[in-house]
Amino acid sequence: MSWETVIGLEIHVQLDTNSKIFSGASTSYGSEQNTNTSLIDLGYPGVLPVLNKDAVMMAIKFGLAIDAEISRRSIFARKNYFYPDLPKGYQISQYELPIVQGGSLEIKLNDGTRKVIGITRAHLEEDAGKSIHDKFNNETAIDLNRAGTPLLEIVSEPDIRSAEEASSYMQKIHQLVRYLKISDGNMQEGSFRCDANVSVRPSGQAEFGTRAEVKNINSFRFVENAINYEVERQIDRLENGNDIIQETRLYDPDKDETRPMRSKEEANDYRYFPDPDLLPLEIDQKTIDKIQKSLPELFEKKVIRYTDDLKIKQNDAEEIAKNMQIAEYFEATLNHFNNNPQLVTNWILSEVIGVLNRENMEINAFQIEPMQLASLLSRIEDNTISSKIAKNLFNQMLTSNETVDQMIKQQGLEQITDEGSINEYVAEVLNEFSDQKDQYLAGKEQVLGFLVGQVMKRSQGKANPKLVNELIINQIKK
Amino acid sequence: MKRHTVKELQNMIAEQSISSEEIYQLYLNRIKAMNDSINAFISIESDEISPSSEQESSEIKGIPYALKDIFCSEGDKTTCGSKMLANFVSPYDATVVKNLREKGTVILGKTNMDEFAMGSSNETSFYGNVHNPWDKERTPGGSSGGSAAAVAAGMAPIALGTDTGGSIRQPAALTGITGLKPTYGRCSRFGMIAFASSLDQAGILSISAEDAAIFLEHMAGYDQKDSTSSTEEVPKYTDFLNNDLTGKVVGLPMEFFDGSLDSKYQGLVSESIHAYEKMGVQFKDISLPNIKYSVPTYYVVAPAECSSNLARYDGVRFGHRSTENTDLDSFYKQTRKEGFGPEVKRRIITGTYVLSAGYYDAYYLKAQKVRQLINQDFLNAFEEVDVIMGPTTQQSAFKLGDKMDDPVSMYMNDIYTISSNLSGVPAISHPIGFVDNLPFGMQVIAPHFMEHDLLNIVHQYQMATDWHLQTPALCREFD
């Protein structure tokens, strides 16, 4: 029996607003428990919600970026259930008329093929607080700092057919929300959470199988693992003649398995109804147009521009563009030095990212400003210094405030380009290493590298390697 | 003992014949003397009269008032008539309270009310029944029973209440005072403990329409903390009080005058109509064809909203908390069992039912559609008439305990008042006479945001008659 996997992903993205979706309390992460809670977030008697403008704008931004329809009129609804991290006993969400409807995203798979994944809807809602079970002995501790943080819930169509596709889609959404600057997408901090609805059906069957919802997926790798486990579990059950129970399951990354969630076992009737404390949200064309104009250049277009206009290699362009902040750094560097975009690309991909990885930091914290990098690279380009010297200077620039030119002058690092001086070194080397000279003449061309190295050494790395190369050959041939 | 109106107190303060401190003390003394037998107040304040320069020019500076215990007042116990909030001290002021505070008024105390505003007789309060000053064996109506009794008995010159289905107007009618429910959205709901969010509105119980006009000016207005509050400008209501009523057209809905009102009450209504006619008002028969569905509509919408609004009372962050600790589910259930009275539980269950899967369309959605029709009836009627009049209640104050066994019979008390809440239109009740020594009231309903018309009309009536100035015999005992 061959099986087809059907997956739909629900991704909750915390929007990067300063204040909460319905109150003026701060959304800052990591504050001491219950210090970012206003009476509204605490669900006190008599309080009322007022909608955060930026949360709405961010939702619209997202909708436009996925070519979805922005609802000109959308409604907030109450989702009613009891849980200690849900202070009002209901969550304000959107049900029948969400702010974003329809839309799609193209994903690229490992084998290079592309696929379009449909997005059913995206809606605004408030986040719940946090329950901490291991703080007290017989009690659960509740921290409501997170309660009221704005969330955008993005629901995909059940178009995903493999764990790999799921991971790719999840990564694409992640990239997009960071590109749009509507979320920092930090999975460790809970700004980006993914639930997967997984079911299987015999290949060729039109009807969907019963699905299980898998929660607690907070990395791209885990989404693949969780789905793989779940698919295997379901196929196993079905092949043994058992049914799939429609339930919510928790992914355990340590054991790499999914298991049923106890507290959600009882089927909940959420009794959705329009929230009478909030009026219909109306969005006019003017607002939509304004936001459309403010959309940043997205990944695909950026890559095309890099390859077509800047003539950068395809793979490199994708590497740079995939992280919005790195792309911004790259473009800022080009603002100061645009003679050789590929050179800039190479340096960012190897040297800069090397430092970021080593120090486990984001580009925002990187010590070398784009302008400084630009001046360093322009000195390579104009032959003032060699690549090797530049790398040395690069490392110094991580801690030094001096300009590139200051350092070159102070340390006497200018490349030696006058033939007279180089020829002197060359003569010395050819004298000392006459064996190698003979070997070269005998046809062993690779020995040239050794000779070049020796000249470089004598010149303390300052001689222009290309010239050295030329002049050695000249002298030998004489 | 004289029941001073706010207008009289203003004059006395202006003439300096009495100070605000003395006025405050006068009422406090009355409350202390009378509250045991009336039980109008749950808590009695000793508010500070703190003068400030902002208040210097305020017309209501120094005027004390009674505040229904549904309004959060900072630093005060705010119980909503319920055991669930018996220990709740509010950390903030409701916006209407803040507005009045800024104008230099002072709170005399928090008045008794039906638990969570659910009731029409003030018999569901955790703090005991309120007694009608006209006959202590009878109810003052509800849910703003405490506020009504306080004003009727002279324990406060004026009081704030809330009206979701008639909870200001009905008790006003049963206690012989004036009760105003403004347009939905006229006054902020921020800090007013929610019962049914799309129906609740803060309002005034007073001796006269003039007093209501004075206070409404300062209470009303847009509040950015309440998304459902209106940006409609607040007029100076007192400017309209003396407009001539000649040519005003009043609609009398046939559905309100279908013969079901007992003749002795009908007699009072007819007399009022004559009094208005003498002032130049013209009466016209109209129809509000869907009005008979207001009670069932209300009893779907209100419980639905309240079942959700009351979910926050779970013992975790404030309010009553059960000592039951075995597991979360039992903890919630026990806390809410202990904290809520039977009427509240009944409405929560009803509300949960009408919203539940499979029933939403048949009940809630259906009710909201019928609501639209009821609203349309009002809009149509107001094309032909300026205001609508009719009885406020079907009878005068009933005896305590009479209706407690039959909720539906209790619900029918609201038959004339509920439709205004469903539509959001403003309405006012004023006394029009007595039957068997018990007061009876008539209601005037106006289009949205036409409170000035209501206050004008009733003020003119109150200039020509003196029903509103009649005081219960009980007041004479406390001199």
Add this chain to the structure above:
Amino acid sequence: MTIEKSDIEHLCGLSKLNLDEEEQSLFLNQMQSILKMIKELEEVDTEDIIPMAHPLQMSQRLREDEVTEFNERNKYQKNTNSSEDGFYKVPKVID
């Protein structure tokens, strides 16, 4: 549209209310009459009628994204006896 005892139990579960046997029976009867009253709504022709969710013809106001509320934890937690270390506490939940 008739309501049964099991319905009452289910509704109690959803709304976290505990009713004892006597209350359940009483409620059942009362609910029957309330539902009978509500049933009248079926008579009304509401085809093509838009549900009225709000008396106001306004749309939702948007609030500027500014932090306007600050830490008042101590003040607010005075309203409960069950807080520790700044956390609220409930009987242990097993997930």
